[in-house]
Amino acid sequence: MIGILLSGGMDSTALAYSEQPDIGIFIDYGQIPAKAERNSARRICADLNIEFYEISVDCSALGTGDLVGTSSSEIGRFSDWWPYRNQLLITMAAMKAIKLGCNELMIGLVAGDDEYRDGSEEFIRLMNQLVSYQEGELTISAPAISRSIHELITRGNVPDHLLAKTYSCHKANLPCFSCRGCGKQQAVFDKLKVL
Numbered sequence: 001m002i003g004i005l006l007s008g009g010m011d012s013t014a015l016a017y018s019e020q021p022d023i024g025i026f027i028d029y030g031q032i033p034a035k036a037e038r039n040s041a042r043r044i045c046a047d048l049n050i051e052f053y054e055i056s057v058d059c060s061a062l063g064t065g066d067l068v069g070t071s072s073s074e075i076g077r078f079s080d081w082w083p084y085r086n087q088l089l090i091t092m093a094a095m096k097a098i099k100l101g102c103n104e105l106m107i108g109l110v111a112g113d114d115e116y117r118d119g120s121e122e123f124i125r126l127m128n129q130l131v132s133y134q135e136g137e138l139t140i141s142a143p144a145i146s147r148s149i150h151e152l153i154t155r156g157n158v159p160d161h162l163l164a165k166t167y168s169c170h171k172a173n174l175p176c177f178s179c180r181g182c183g184k185q186q187a188v189f190d191k192l193k194v195l
Contacts, residue, residue: 006045022051032171
């Protein structure tokens with residue numbers, strides 16, 4: 001059985017459409033836009049006939065930047081950096097995936113996400129090595145990590161109506177149109193002439 005860590009954003013949605021996993025795992029980890037992300041992830045799972053699961057663990061006290069409404073850390077290059085976020089999310093999703101009987105957990109990383117180390121192929125290799133070493137031998141994969149989001153969407157023929165259900169704002173439950181998440185989504189929509 002295959003699971004996907006589904007944020008409700010374009011990357012994980014396009015990957016879910018292309019790969020058709022059995023289950024989608026959404027995590028409310030204390031991020032400000034959790035409600036909108038959850039609604040998006042739930043609708044996408046319903047559209048794709050993927051079983052939806054949710055984990056809710058408030059880790060907001062550990063975060064920094066846009067996703068928790070605090071000042072950015074000097075360590076991260078951008079205002080949306082949250083230390084060890086992908087490691088945290090993969091660990092929590094892996095815990096749920098193994099309990100559900102999954103043998104693979106997909107992560108929706110795409111080319112360009114390696115602005116941070118936890119978006120790189122090396123990070124996925126190391127996380128897979130760590131997670132698959134443990135009981136259950138769950139595999140962590142990022143099938144789209146070498147493709148841009150534009151390539152993932154166009155090669156996979158992801159329909160516009162599904163992309164319109166995605167949510168990418170980092171700052172609020174209504175798009176702010178000023179954060180990096182909103183900017184990336186709008187740039188992709190403009191390039192693909194979506195909406």
